[in-house]
Amino acid sequence: MINASTTLYAVIGDPIVHSLSPIMQNWFINQFNLNAVYGAFHVKNESLRSCVDGVRAMGIGGLNVTVPHKEAVISFVDALTDEVKLLGAANTLDNVGGRITAHVTDPYGFMESIRDKDRFRGASVLMYGAGGAAKSVAYALSKLGVEQLLIFDLVTEKASELAALSQNKFAIKSASALQKSFAPMKEILAHTHIVINATAVGMHPFENKTVVDHYDVITSEHFFYDLVYNPGVTTFLRMAAEKGAAVQNGLDMLIFQGLQSMRIWTGQELPLSETQLNELKNMMKKQLGIHE
Amino acid sequence: MINASTTLYAVIGDPIVHSLSPIMQNWFINQFNLNAVYGAFHVKNESLRSCVDGVRAMGIGGLNVTVPHKEAVISFVDALTDEVKLLGAANTLDNVGGRITAHVTDPYGFMESIRDKDRFRGASVLMYGAGGAAKSVAYALSKLGVEQLLIFDLVTEKASELAALSQNKFAIKSASALQKSFAPMKEILAHTHIVINATAVGMHPFENKTVVDHYDVITSEHFFYDLVYNPGVTTFLRMAAEKGAAVQNGLDMLIFQGLQSMRIWTGQELPLSETQLNELKNMMKKQLGIHE
Numbered sequence: 001m002i003n004a005s006t007t008l009y010a011v012i013g014d015p016i017v018h019s020l021s022p023i024m025q026n027w028f029i030n031q032f033n034l035n036a037v038y039g040a041f042h043v044k045n046e047s048l049r050s051c052v053d054g055v056r057a058m059g060i061g062g063l064n065v066t067v068p069h070k071e072a073v074i075s076f077v078d079a080l081t082d083e084v085k086l087l088g089a090a091n092t093l094d095n096v097g098g099r100i101t102a103h104v105t106d107p108y109g110f111m112e113s114i115r116d117k118d119r120f121r122g123a124s125v126l127m128y129g130a131g132g133a134a135k136s137v138a139y140a141l142s143k144l145g146v147e148q149l150l151i152f153d154l155v156t157e158k159a160s161e162l163a164a165l166s167q168n169k170f171a172i173k174s175a176s177a178l179q180k181s182f183a184p185m186k187e188i189l190a191h192t193h194i195v196i197n198a199t200a201v202g203m204h205p206f207e208n209k210t211v212v213d214h215y216d217v218i219t220s221e222h223f224f225y226d227l228v229y230n231p232g233v234t235t236f237l238r239m240a241a242e243k244g245a246a247v248q249n250g251l252d253m254l255i256f257q258g259l260q261s262m263r264i265w266t267g268q269e270l271p272l273s274e275t276q277l278n279e280l281k282n283m284m285k286k287q288l289g290i291h292e
Numbered sequence: 293m294i295n296a297s298t299t300l301y302a303v304i305g306d307p308i309v310h311s312l313s314p315i316m317q318n319w320f321i322n323q324f325n326l327n328a329v330y331g332a333f334h335v336k337n338e339s340l341r342s343c344v345d346g347v348r349a350m351g352i353g354g355l356n357v358t359v360p361h362k363e364a365v366i367s368f369v370d371a372l373t374d375e376v377k378l379l380g381a382a383n384t385l386d387n388v389g390g391r392i393t394a395h396v397t398d399p400y401g402f403m404e405s406i407r408d409k410d411r412f413r414g415a416s417v418l419m420y421g422a423g424g425a426a427k428s429v430a431y432a433l434s435k436l437g438v439e440q441l442l443i444f445d446l447v448t449e450k451a452s453e454l455a456a457l458s459q460n461k462f463a464i465k466s467a468s469a470l471q472k473s474f475a476p477m478k479e480i481l482a483h484t485h486i487v488i489n490a491t492a493v494g495m496h497p498f499e500n501k502t503v504v505d506h507y508d509v510i511t512s513e514h515f516f517y518d519l520v521y522n523p524g525v526t527t528f529l530r531m532a533a534e535k536g537a538a539v540q541n542g543l544d545m546l547i548f549q550g551l552q553s554m555r556i557w558t559g560q561e562l563p564l565s566e567t568q569l570n571e572l573k574n575m576m577k578k579q580l581g582i583h584e
Contacts (some may be wrong), residue, residue: 002318003579004311004332008300012350019296026294037329040296047349054346057339058304287295 007036008058009265012043012051013066021064023287024258027280032262032270036061045072052076056098062265063093064258070132077102086169087139089132092261103264106136109257111143113248119194119223120144126188127151128211129198130158130177133227137198138162142170149175150188152211153199156180190217195240197226202234210235220244229254230288251281299328300350301557304335304343305358313356315579316550319572324554324562328353337364344368348390354557355385356550362424369394378461379431381424384553395556398428401549403435405540411486411515412436418480419443420503421490422450422469425519429490430454434462441467442480444503445491448472482509487532489518494526502527512536521546522580543573 011021017040025038043051048069053076055063065073070089074080077093079101084090090102114120125146127134130153141149149172153159159177166175178188189195189212202209218224222245226234229251237247255277263270272280303313309332317330335343340361345368347355357365362381366372369385371393376382382394406412417438419426422445433441441464445451451469458467470480481487481504494501510516514537518528521542529539547569555562564572 002314002329002331004303004309004314006314006331008302008331008333010300010350011296017296022294022296022298037294037331039294039298039300039329041300041350041352043349043351050342050345050349053342054349057335057342057346058302058333059335060333 002037003035005035007034007061007265008039009036009062009064009262010039010041010060011064011066012041012069014042014044014068016040016042016066019066020254020284020287021066021258024255024280024284025064025262027283028259028262028270031276032266032268034262034266036266043069045069048072049076052093052100055093055095056100059098060095062095062261064261065091065093067132074102076100083107083139087135089135091257092264094264103261104136105257105260105264106133106253107140107143108260109253109255110137110140112256112260113252114144116223117144120146122147123194124148124192125150125194125196126192127196127198128201129153129227130155130162131198134198135162135165137196137227138166138172138175139170142166142172146194147173150178150192151175152178152180152183152185154180186214186217189214193221194223194225197224197228197234197236200228202226202231202236203228204230207231208235210239212236212239215239215243218243218245220246222246224248226250227253232285232288251284252277255280255284294329295327297327299326299353299557300331301328301354301356301554302331302333302352303356303358304333304361306334306336306360308332308334308358311358312546312576312579313358313550316547316572316576317356317554319575320551320554320562323568324558324560326554326558328558335361337361340364341368344385344392347385347387348392351390352387354387354553356553357383357385359424366394368392375399375431379427381427383549384556386556395553396428397549397552397556398425398545399432399435400552401545401547402429402432404548404552405544406436408515409436412438414439415486416440416484417442417486417488418484419488419490420493421445421519422447422454423490426490427454427457429488429519430458430464430467431462434458434464438486439465442470442484443467444470444472444475444477446472478506478509481506485513486515486517489516489520489526489528492520494518494523494528495520496522499523500527502531504528504531507531507535510535510537512538514538516540518542519545524577524580543576544569547572547576 077100092103151159163175163177224240227250369392384395443451455467455469516532519542
């Protein structure tokens with residue numbers, strides 16, 4: 001029961017009405033028996049400073065920060081983790097007695113979502129997209145021991161920037177941007193067995209789109225990972241699965257980045273069993289109206 | 293279930309940890325099926341402006357305001373109701389699209405708590421206390437048609453001020469402050485059948501105190517009303533009840549001032565049945581650990 005000692009957490013963004021975070025985080029709160037409650041605030045860009053000041057003034061325990069505030073919010077906090085400095089973005093603010101530290105849990109969400117971490121050690125990865133999510137994934141890939149990263153983005157400069165960052169700061173041995181017209185995508189797909197979609201292509205309501213052109217070279221050796229989770233099986237994943245590839249959508253990453261925030265806020269380990277994870281996923285799928 | 297459309301309300305104060313408002317308001321939210329959740333924030337005086345700015349920035353639906361912020365908060369809002377102007381205090385902020393109006397629902401809480409309103413029409417009332425709560429009660433008494441109000445406070449100037457306000461602004465025909473040493477309290481008690489304690493005297497943990505000295509003149513004609521609700525039966529009430537007087541504690545007032553805030557925030561009527569009221573009171577008594 002909520003009482004005067006209950007800690008409030010919330011997600012902020014613009015828009016915010018479609019966020020799954022309140023449903024997910026309140027499920028954690030319930031499962032882990034925390035005296036807390038988690039809401040959602042629609043915060044405009046020009047109100048971001050007042051929002052963070054308000055967090056201090058009201059003793060709100062922490063915030064999740066989503067689009068478009070992940071970069072801008074950094075200016076208004078008291079401290080940044082090394083990872084936030086590296087990535088230039090934060091998705092979690094932790095308020096300890098009025099001192100607010102910005103964290104980023106997206107890379108942890110990606111890492112914890114990977115069951116077969118051996119697959120990544122020393123591997124080559126092809127990633128579509130070079131935006132904020134892709135940056136977090138690239139960082140996570142470096143932590144998982146990926147040695148080669150190929151990045152494709154419609155905006156080649158963004159891909160080049162992320163490739164440079166990945167190689168120079170994230171300790172990925174070799175990272176390069178692919179040129180749209182010149183890259184031998186078919187060859188690359190044939191020989192790169194981990195393929196990640198970190199773009200929004202294929203997301204509801206544009207389900208029939210996929211970033212990949214050459215499914216003919218996909219085999220059971222491949223692992224396709226889509227950050228999109230609605231629909232649960234994107235065209236990107238479905239067509240790869242039809243070729244025998246292992247596939248995974250973005251729901252686990254969403255869940256584990258959120259859980260990691262809750263761990264930061266509470267200082268507790270909050271271990272999630274397989275049964276709990278499946279229960280939560282089913283609940284979230286129902287909320288999304290996902291029919292796989 | 294809390295989702296991204298759920299509206300947040302909260303109570304602010306310093307201290308706040310003992311507030312019953314979250315338990316009560318979340319009970320209303322549940323009973324009336326509102327998509328809302330109600331928390332509590334410990335807000336220091338120097339953070340009051342940031343708090344109100346934060347309410348705007350985050351789109352928090354509204355606040356209840358308690359000690360010590362009821363007067364100071366007025367400076368930071370966009371509009372005041374006439375009653376807030378009259379009483380110089382607010383306990384409810386309503387945020388409509390970033391425009392915050394300060395309301396005061398304490399007088400409504402008192403009025404709605406009175407079952408036998410006829411008793412007050414044209415009556416004389418003796419009130420102990422001349423602080424913020426007493427001011428709200430004096431205003432409510434004027435609305436109930438009380439014609440004479442006698443006010444006793446240890447600080448006679450406060451009693452005089454409230455008497456002047458009651459007579460000049462609240463339309464009570466005759467209001468006067470009683471002097472501690474000179475007032476014939478026994479005579480007054482014998483002839484004034486409505487006696488209100490608007491001080492904190494008798495509140496837990498000082499249960500054996502009462503503001504009244506002369507219970508020998510109390511009869512079944514009397515009605516004793518104590519704004520204190522913990523303990524449920526104060527010495528003030530118990531000794532009057534022993535003389536056959538009707539008695540009432542402050543729990544109903546607490547409940548109805550809170551309900552009135554929720555009505556303002558939602559624009560809904562939110563009628564509370566007798567059964568619901570009793571259920572809520574039992575729940576709150578359990579929370580308080582009240583043994584009557």
